[in-house]
Amino acid sequence: MLNQKHAVLLESPAKTNDVPPPSPVQIQEPDTKTVGRVTVDKPIMTTRNVDVYYGDKQAIIDVSIDVAYNEVLSMIGPSGCGKSTFLRCLNRMNDTIESARVTGKIELEGHDIYDKKTDVVTLRARVGMVFQKPNPFPKSVYENVAYGPRIHGLARNQSELDEIVQTSLRRAGLWDEVKDRLGQPGTGLSGGQQQRLCIARCIAVNPDVILMDEPCSALDPIATARIEELIDELRQNYSIVIVTHSMQQAARVSQRTAYFHLGDLIEVGETATIFTNPQDKLTEDYLTGRFG
Amino acid sequence: MSTPLLLAVLLLLTAAAFEFGRRRALHLAGPEFRTLHSLPRYYGSFTALWCALPALVLLGTWLAFEDEIITSLVVADLPATYQSLSEPELNLIINDLRNQLSGNVVSQELSPDMQAAAEHYGSLRATSKAAMAVIFLSVAMLGMGLAWRKIAPNFWARNRVEAIIKVLLIICSTLAIFTTIGIVLSVLFESIRFFQAVPVFDFLFGLEWSPQTAIREDQVGSSGAFGAVPLFAGTLLISFIAMLVAAPIGLTSAIYLSEYSHPRFRATAKPLLEILAGIPTVVYGFFAALTVAPLLRNVGTYFGLDVSSESALAAGLVMGIMIIPFVSSISDDVINAVPQSLRDGSLALGSTQSEMIRKVVLPAALPGIVGGLLLAISRAIGETMIVVMAAGLAAKLTVNPLEAVTTVTVQIVTLLVGDQEFDSPKTLAAFALGLMLFLVTLALNVIALYVVRKYREQYE
């Protein structure tokens, strides 16, 4: 159902998360100064030569990188280097900032998301986002999760909606904790529970990509570990792009890592390689704690 | 010395006390000035406060009781014939004495007895003044000296000063509360007098209002009917019409301004809207009476309706326009207070802007908006000028907005501008109406505050 809606509004082929489409015949490496391979064989999202300006100030400089199916891509870098800015380009949340301007090409399964014909509402249903600070709506737990399915008409009746809510809460690993208090306000949960509620709310619309901006920075180590586990499980069904300040977290959850520095994408690579054997001097300095 | 002069001297003394205190603290601490418990200026403030406050309290008390005491002393010294005079006559004499002293015209030639009394009065006054000046300045010096002696490096001057300041703040805020209580009590007592003449039940549930009472015993006049129901009905009708205008317009403009408009448009439109709140209500009143009411009547005649030239509708419409800024301004603030993170959360799920507003922003802001509406209603209920000019004086019990009605506030005005005795039921009725109005708006405000506070608790 969702897929049909997407297909109509985004003019995209049916969702193919489980069976990735055949890879393009040949992958052209974009012209960038980034160290390492920015492309992947089967990208769900591609970005090419993206610049972002806030007014006159450039926050992202010529960034090109792909996101693969069923991978966790982590973005690290010192504060203010533009990680959040870049992440917000991927579902056009930057549209809400008056002064922000984005140039370059960003595609979701081959469709330019900044194209005039793209419906931003549908884009955001396919590329969901989890924020740094848990932001449940001041509604009940149930209503929080049902919110997305309701506005997208994903359920024909109450029992289907119940089904979606339950599945999403289960996937977010929250069901057992809240199943008896679905009617209570989501804002009354603990911080870690709230963040998992936000993740449940996000996966309830069945997106293809989930963007997470420092999702654990407001949480204690146990809640963090819980969410990291969750991210690993979610990878079965979704592509995840996560911004994090914790290098251990990046090492634990991600398959590929991108290092940003002052708006530049310095280096991209397999997480294991980047952490053990960084190619660029800047990356190495950051990872060894000589910077940041 | 005159009082202003005393105050000026006290000011100088206080300034000096501040400096003395500060110096003494520094001096006592010597090179170890870091061992002082508080910053030097706290020692200064402590000394200054002790210099000024007791002296000021003394001055206040003295001035409050001086006159009474002197007068009673003078009266006690008057010859026996005067002692037996009645209170008003005695007052007259005292007045003469005062006038004589200040060189004003006196009501009769003063007898030698009286001359002596006047002199006595004058000398007492002079003594009192001199004594006051001396005691006042001694108290100031004494306070300063005591404080000065207390100063030591380990003296907690900061805590003392903070405590004194806290007490001053408490006094100021209770002053406001006591004023309110005083007003309420005075209205209450007058109302009780009214209810001795007119039963409470008749007042609250009576359906007829015609407060004309006979002025003289022999007059044939009605004994007056004091049923407040038509007045409250009129008030409610007009307020209701006003809210019908103000709530939707105010709310939608708030939504547009806070969610859709360009910041630059908002920066100009919002102040413009708030100018509406700055227009004097009389101006609204004649706008209602001279423009809106005739317009309504013409339109009404066109459709074959009988619209009276003063109508609840005209008053309500204009009053609605008047309170738009209240609604829009408060709603706008409340809507803006909804955290951006909630909006982001909704948009990131793929909601449209209007879905976000309807399903997240407005529900989150609703309690605050309701609070704003209630405040606007209490404003509408208390409004007088527009209604006087546009809705008329006829206390008719009707729900037809095309007829003339009257409101509580309008009746209070008309009751009090009459030439009735002040303790006739007619005038006292004004207090009873005022009390009722006060209770109604108080209840509305309490509900509004409660709702608004509840809303505050929702985040964090």
Ligand SMILES: Nc1ncnc2c1ncn2[C@@H]1O[C@H](COP(=O)(O)OP(=O)(O)OP(=O)(O)O)[C@@H](O)[C@H]1O
């Ligand atoms: N709304 C905005 N308006 C203007 N400049 C902005 C805005 N948001 C971010 N910037 C600027 O863009 C640059 C990148 O900011 P961004 O928030 O993307 O950094 P970040 O890498 O996410 O940092 P952090 O790790 O602290 O979250 C910063 O210099 C910041 O000051």
Ligand SMILES: [Mg+2]
């Ligand atoms: Mg950030």
